[in-house]
Amino acid sequence: MKHNVIAVDLGASSGRIISSTLEDEKLELKEQFRFSNQPINITNSLYWDYLKIFQEIKYGLAIAQRDLEKIQSLSVDTWGVDYGFVGHDGNLLATPHSYRDTRVKKYEDDLHEISTPREMFNETGVQPSLINSNYQLFADMKLHPYLQDEISHIMFMPNLVEYFFSGKVSNEFTIASTSGLLDGKSRELSTETLDQLGLKKEWFGDISKGGKVLGNILPAIATEMHLDPDIQIINGIGHDTGAAVYSLPMKKDEAKNSAFISCGTWSIVGQQTDEPVITSDAYEAGLTNEGCIDGSNRLLKNITGLWIVQELQKEWSFKGEMVEFGEMVKEAEQANHIGSYINPNAACFSEPSDMEERIIEFLKQTNQTLPETRGELLLIVFESLALSYHQTIVELEKATNESIDTIYMFGGGTKNSLLVQLTANFCQTNVVIGPTEASVLGNVLSQYKTLGLIKNEDDRINILNNSFESKCVTPQNLNSINLDERTRDFENILHNYEVE
Template sequence: MEKVNVIAVDLGASSGRVISGQFDGKQIKLKEQYRFSNHPVEINDRLNWDYLKIFQEVKRGLALTMRDLGHLDSLSVDTWGVDYGLLTKEGEVLFAPHCYRDSRTAPYEAEFAERLPAKQLFRMTGNAPDRINTNLQVFADLQRAPFLKRTVDQLLMMPSLIEYFFSGIKQNEFTIASTTGLLDVRTKNWNTKVLNRLEIPAEWFADVVIGGADLGPIRQAISEEIKVSAEMRVISGVGHDTAAALMALPLNEAERKQTAFISCGTWSIVGLQNDQPIISEAAFEMGLTNEGCFDGSNRVLKNITGLWVIQELQKEWAYTGAEISFAKMQDEAAKAYSINSFIDLADVRFAEPGQMEEKIVAFLKETHQTLPKNRGQLIRVVLESLAFSYRQVIEKLEKLTGTTLQKVHMFGGGIQNQLLVQLTADFTQRKVVTGPVEASVLGNVVAQLKVFGKITDPVKLDVLANTVDVQDFNPTEIPGLEQKYAQFMRILAANNTEGK
């Protein structure tokens, strides 16, 4: 068959990339064509995404890719969850989309909870309440600026917003919409009862797309500007990066139901793919949430502050002149002995930027634990806490579903930290399979090929087997492991976040 060239625009909370996926009928070859920084910008105490820069950088990446490959068949966008842009009736962005770390929601959390108590919200949407969720963000926007009801025409989630810039078509893809806390958990469409309770106009929300859609050709002005074919298509594929990553795992149906997944990056997302949302009392008490998959099925999961803590430490040490690579940080932690001290990654302080080393030490003092004597021990405290956090969620998922999760599949950039991967195998006492690093990108490409009809489900596993390199990590016996885990759980209980 003639080679198909599809473009995955993969936007993260620190960088954006334009990556080509070339499919020859048997294998997908990925190539990073362009990378750019993507950091929120703070202006007047507000944290916003520079959407104009993102748009310009993606166009530049497409132009460079066109020069390299000669023809491009389609593009699709995947991003982090919960953030959005607001459009006027003229189709213009009203203001720069806020970043989920923006603090504007804080004054409105109590009123939001009064209107929609946490347990009720969970039953209606399948989403656990969270200060970063779209529902609270939009509610806060309307409380701060009631005029928005008169001026806003559409709300588009970030991947759909970028796809709109290229296609002119307004829609919201299911996997990204499922992160909003505004969908009906049963119908998979916008939940009018929730919208009415929060006084959010239902007409703001475009149709939900499940299973992907061809939005049409790229806008003519853009095709002429960057010299790509006017026939290049814009695809609504799989908008949420974690859902995209799950499309890239070489698992059959039986394996899928017995495998926990861990998306390992700035955030860690630990979960299980299943057919239907789980909205039981037990799921709520466990602090789990439900989000969608490309085909309309479900993933029940827990978001954990992940390698963000390590990234913050690296940045903090660089400011003091002690620059250190992630590889060096891993090496120092591997050489350090465990001091059996742990932090609670559900504590909000560890999700906030700044003074990370100081906050870790303060937490250890508050909980009367041994303090690290060097940088390696400090890093190891974080990694061991993260690995035990994974175990905690996996055990919750097993208890909730009655399923024995025999294996853990880790993917994303964090799997390059092989110490964390081995700790995960050791602390969960399960085999861990890693790969691909570029899971979200590969899943984005696979979704586009499915929309084109180039890949069907029976063929997908063969294609992934030919494309994905995986690595196995077997657990080793750790003396006193259960005592270590009991200590970790005591720290969580003392900090009152065990069930969160």
């Protein structure tokens, strides 16, 4: 029997409706619909166009219904930290802000007077950042005091979208774990943090774990879009990276000696742990703690990733040079190593436009050799990313007292064979290339688990092994280079250039 489910996969630039068909312990994915999901700038504030998101998902579901005939369920995964306010009448009180909105900066010092960044980390296990929900909510309460009387519920983005389709209020653990609102030890809402921010615990409800059926799709939506009224809305894995980690063919006993790298616009380097790691080593390294579907932990660091390369491509296209990513990799492979590096997390690389100029300026400021070709420029970026991964792996090993012998790498960046090989080389570790559609895959697997079609870890891994082939990239012989010297040179660049 075929079991069809829908993953609504929302990213910070696009949204997708992906169907999954499970039959005979093998699943197949199919993209049914894709739409743009850019934040909207109005009067210097950034918002998510939730009405467009809702309408586009409905349209995509109608397309999927015609293709599949029968849909059992859907679930939503998104980026972290953002949320919406629901009033006592069940409607949104305000358009949800994007995490890149600048309103928070005005209130940063006020919040730090109440709780210092180190105190926040000690309480929640989450690295302080202006994009985090706790910072955003503090700013919202300062800007709009009337919300105290008007809010009935606060839901994070995936649960808010599921609310639009089910009418059921929910919040899920993996997405809530990105907020800076959970107690680092109990993994429940932190009463201390909520009190400091002026928030009420009842606004968030219970934080669910492990998957939950919210109910059937609202009858009005089923009628409007000619959908099966029995489609179930599932609160599965709300956070896209949490979903991606669930897609790895890795058993629980392998996790302590394995790391993962989500390689895309952002690079997320991390490791699964039984409990949050809230130590001085973790804090000083910039590591943060987020949740997994089973209630365990992801210890990780966010690194500016292929955003830099994407901006270079866009910049060159404006100049009339259309350089495909495959061509970029070839040019970098043919280039000479010139011993220069950038710090991908430097503030100058977080902003759009003039990326090539920013790289050159960084190299000048750090007294490094300048590239003479486009290939050399790209090789600097790719080597710097791989060395950043290596540095974070070392920090993870120190924080957990566990050695890492395997890296699972997934996401669109795994199509960059040079970056994958550099990662294996610099980390001197086997790199297993996971699915490109890792977040979608974790989303649908969580639905099958909630529906009782996946009963244990063996079932999940059997389905993954039956459905996808894994490729292992091994480190090359590095006798021709001095890896210790490269690592030392890269770390000197990091220490000598302040990340704002």
